[in-house]
Amino acid sequence: MKKGKMIILSGPSGSGKTTISHYLLSKFPELKFSVSCTTRSIRNNEIHGKDYYFLSVNSFIYKIKKCQFAEWEEVYPNLFYGTLKNEISKIWKSNQHILFDIDVKGGLNLKKKYPNNSLSIFVTVNSINILKKRLIARCYKNNTNINTRLNKVQEENSYAKLFDFILFNIDLYQTKKKAIQIVSNFIYGKQSE
Template sequence: MEGKLLIFSAPSGAGKTTIVKHLLEKFPQLEFSISACSRKPRDGEIHGKDYYFLTVEEFKEKIERGEFVEWEEVYPGSYYGTLWSELKRIWDKGHHVMFDVDVKGGLNLKKKFPKNSLAVFVKPPSIDELRKRLLKRGTETEETINVRIGKAQEELSFAPQFDYILTNNQVESAFVEAETVVRKFLFE
């Protein structure tokens, strides 16, 4: 049985992960879809909890075997995707799937599941604010921040293709707005 899919996408640093974590606490019928990626774990990240960490070779093998619902080479040599086994795991429990994915991945999921998904684009208040948020993380070099900002500018052009655009000016008000949108999608 297929449940519903909530798809949250945004440029890096827009706050989507914070909003998704909040929604997962608020709605027990939602379960996080753990993405697969080909990057190394960051400090504190756990395989099978935060991501399924794969080598590039493992990722490509799974692509060839058709194990991905969707996948994307987000940056050269850096793959992210959603495994079919992950959707099955969540739906078998009778839960709905919560995605925290990049913009192209979000649109790919929306196309695959047009009837039972809601795609939300989390938009930063501005590119300047996005740069400040990325700097504040302290995990990026100036070069990687510039790459992410360039990518964010491109990703913002896809926002109109999403079902809902949520501008994250202030996190508490973004939480309230996200809760309202999710409640309506799940229960009305």
């Protein structure tokens, strides 16, 4: 099987990874989104099989034992995320490149496993208050969930230097423009116009 390229977007919750990934998908028809597995609850606007494969904890652990993941991580207690090996194979067989919107450790694990095929981009903001506002805007129901995610930001930010690029999402228009340049250079070996 011919291996394509991987664009890995990682960063703290609320940094804008998903917004940027949707934008990149709209600009690069040769990119295909890798649908990750998670054990978290489905949100109102999400679709199983499109946004994530929503699994029970037991089902996720079964897949771990069967070595079905290219990478997986228990991001919070009993909250797992992972990338299925067959998801990667399926996209590469269709002669497309893969776009990941993935947690920080998962992103680094993919980069380590596919060093010659991958571009890793760490998306972040310059203020914890900005992240807090974005998480509140996502309608998280309780402060515990928000605080758990905010407490993880410092740890996640400590891994930023291990990524190929750090993308500060302060002005979304400029961030999207920079993301296009980085990805275009990786896929085509040149800067976009």
